[in-house]
Amino acid sequence: MKREKIYQLLKELSPSDNVLIKGWLRTRRDSKNFSFLEVNDGSCLKNIQIIADSALDNYTEITSLTIGSAVCIRGSLVKSQGKGQTLEIQAQSIEIISLAPESYPLQKKRHTDEFLRTIAHLRPRTNKYGAMFRIRSELSYAIHKFFRDKAFQYIHTPIITGSDCEGAGEMFRVTTLKPDQKIKNDCRKDFFGQETNLTVSGQLSAEMFALALGDVYTFGPTFRAENSNTSRHVAEFWMVEPEMAFCDLEGDMDLAEEMTKFLTMHILDNCAEDIQLFAKFVDKKLMATLETIIAGSFLKLPYSDAIDILNKSGKKFEHEVKFGNDLQTEHERYLAEQYFKKPVIIYNYPKDIKPFYMRMNDDGITVAAMDVLVPGIGEIIGGSQREERPEVLAERMNELGQFPEDYWWYIDSRKYGTVPHSGFGLGFERMLMLLTGVKNIRDVIPFPRTPGSIEF
């Protein structure tokens, strides 16, 4: 007999004989002549109720089953005589695969996220984290579906990289040298013969492929060695980076908006039950937030206008609002949460606060950069039109103290058939936070890596 998944059985409308399920016991309630077992196999949020009659030959063992124990149940799917479920399984046999000791840390009650983080290996067995990681899986699929439907090619850009100055923060060093050899600091003797790091972005590689395959994207792990201790940062996270040839900043912003909406709708359509858990127990305003994302269009606002709005707001900000300064978290939150109350795209930032590869605007002051800000999280997407003019690129690299010889292949792409092109990076975990209302990034990734914490 073939094992059936519980999500399939719960979709059934009529009784049937000979079903086989395997899963873990979530709770047990004993009655006079039988016991109610609730079993979950991770295929969906709901448990299935099992009726274990006292006539079963191992009934004594069944009534001492503990939470977390693994069981294999054969029986018939029948109409439930109780309230709360339409169908249940009348067990013909219950095989105990393994018995969990009473020290099993997960109890039949709500645990705090902080406690569950200390047992990250067990937390996917809870309703909330089970739902989270089913949504995470579905969101990954949705990303591929979005791009595939638009004929984007999926590129596997390198995890290990030799470029050490991509301008996106501190990097993790990759080496095969022993600690005492490392002190000599001679990279020529190292595995790759030069300084090597984990990637902080696949962008530069993706650009090369956009200039060959047209529309491409990457979706993979990214590493930042920043010592940042916030609810929005982890050292290892996943990033989605589309890159499009023959595309300007306007097209870039449009794609960012379209993608955010598509992903939101896809999850609402395909993970309704799991999302409902978050709407009910995690963030009461979740559905309203998700509505604002799919309903109207995102607001597009030049950086200079954002500065004006902030200055005229009459609000006292901790950090000075001045053209040329980067927008601080408090400014971004004010714009997205209080002033517009919906996603905002800010574009055309001053060149001095942005990296060399962003395209210089005609004003000579700003670059074609854009950030998508969403209520509750802040920046979820950062992107730009890339500088495709070789002479302007060289000037910018010089201005920002970059060595052209380190980027010879990048510069080469502007030499041969250069075209306007654009792209952006979406923080996959931040998207999950937006979709679930979860406030800490450590709770949307299976085993979070943060400064001083790599237990699992």
Added chain:
RNA sequence: UCCCCAGUAGCUCAGUUGGCAGAGCGGGUGGCUGUUAACCACCAUGUCCGCGGUUCGAGUCCGUGCUGGGGAGCCA
């Protein structure tokens, strides 16, 4: 890295002016019941985060370290 808050039973937390260590849940035992985070009764549970200090006496006050959380910077 900086600022603020917290650390007491397996979990969530209370603990008065510095004076015998507590509750709910979970666990164990028994009972009741087509039950729904079942219910009722009884039982057991402790390095009060570590180290040092003040005091007749510290869970409580002081110093310090560690861990966790919130915020800031950096960013996705």
